[in-house]
Amino acid sequence: MSIEVRIPTILRPFTKEQKAVAANGASLTALITDLDSQYPGIGDRLLENGALRRFINIYINDEDVRFLGGLDAQIKDGDSVTILPAVAGG
Amino acid sequence: MSLTISRAFVDAIVEQSRAEYPDECCGVILGPIGSGRASRLKAMTNAAHSPTFYEFDPKDLLALYREVDDNDEEIVVIYHSHTETEAFPSRTDIAYAGEPGAHYVLVSSREEIAPAIEFRSYRIIDGVVTEEEVSITD
Numbered sequence: 001m002s003i004e005v006r007i008p009t010i011l012r013p014f015t016k017e018q019k020a021v022a023a024n025g026a027s028l029t030a031l032i033t034d035l036d037s038q039y040p041g042i043g044d045r046l047l048e049n050g051a052l053r054r055f056i057n058i059y060i061n062d063e064d065v066r067f068l069g070g071l072d073a074q075i076k077d078g079d080s081v082t083i084l085p086a087v088a089g090g
Numbered sequence: 091m092s093l094t095i096s097r098a099f100v101d102a103i104v105e106q107s108r109a110e111y112p113d114e115c116c117g118v119i120l121g122p123i124g125s126g127r128a129s130r131l132k133a134m135t136n137a138a139h140s141p142t143f144y145e146f147d148p149k150d151l152l153a154l155y156r157e158v159d160d161n162d163e164e165i166v167v168i169y170h171s172h173t174e175t176e177a178f179p180s181r182t183d184i185a186y187a188g189e190p191g192a193h194y195v196l197v198s199s200r201e202e203i204a205p206a207i208e209f210r211s212y213r214i215i216d217g218v219v220t221e222e223e224v225s226i227t228d
Contacts (some may be wrong), residue, residue: 010188055186057148064148084155085188087116087168088138088145090180 003031003075006082014042023081028058028065028073031081046083055086092223093167093193093211095119095128100226104207106133107171107199114144119167120158128166128193136170143182144170167211169195176200177208179219187214193222 002022007015015021023038025031036043046056051071058065059082065073075081099119106115117134121127132154137147146154158165168189172180177196179187187194190213198208213220 008188010190055188057151059148059152062152064152066148082152082155084151086145086148086186087118087134087151087188088143088182088186089170090143090182 001077004080008084010085014039029071031075055088057084057086092225094225097226097228099131100209102131103169103197107197111199112141112173113139114171116144116170118165120163121166123162123164141173165192167193167195172198174200177210179212184214184217190215
């Protein structure tokens, strides 16, 4: 199973500037683990104390993973995953 | 480094900041990819509806990036208003700045400076804020 993961500009230094990479995993946790093994350090930018970072948004297809069970969200063949930093501030 | 922006966009952002006061307002200006030109303004909803915080709704954010991709555009400017403080990036602005290629524009709508306009632009890269010149064209 290979899932296309779209990488935002700010994380492309981890992926040798690739905009999209392939990763494996039947759940978001597994996918992030695989991403981090391919691109060491990227996992830390997505997770904090084992939870998704508040200001990183991850989508499976068109849906925010927060509505799909967060890190437990299931991923199936043919899904696409998009990572976007929140646009936010004070 | 400097930002060139049309008078019409400056006026639209200032107008939006007043219309949405006391909440912060926010939005983007898009341009053809690689051009760095601020050519299409898109106001966004502040999902936080707050005078001290702004955040694009996560669904709107995904739609925005899809639209930008489909149109071969890039995000040239990310703007928001400060309602009671000066137009300088706050600690949270710096912490969450996720687009190293964008101009971060701040406009202040605080009453004591109205009707004067405080409209400033910055680069925010790896936590470092650099103010840049704003050149307004007619």
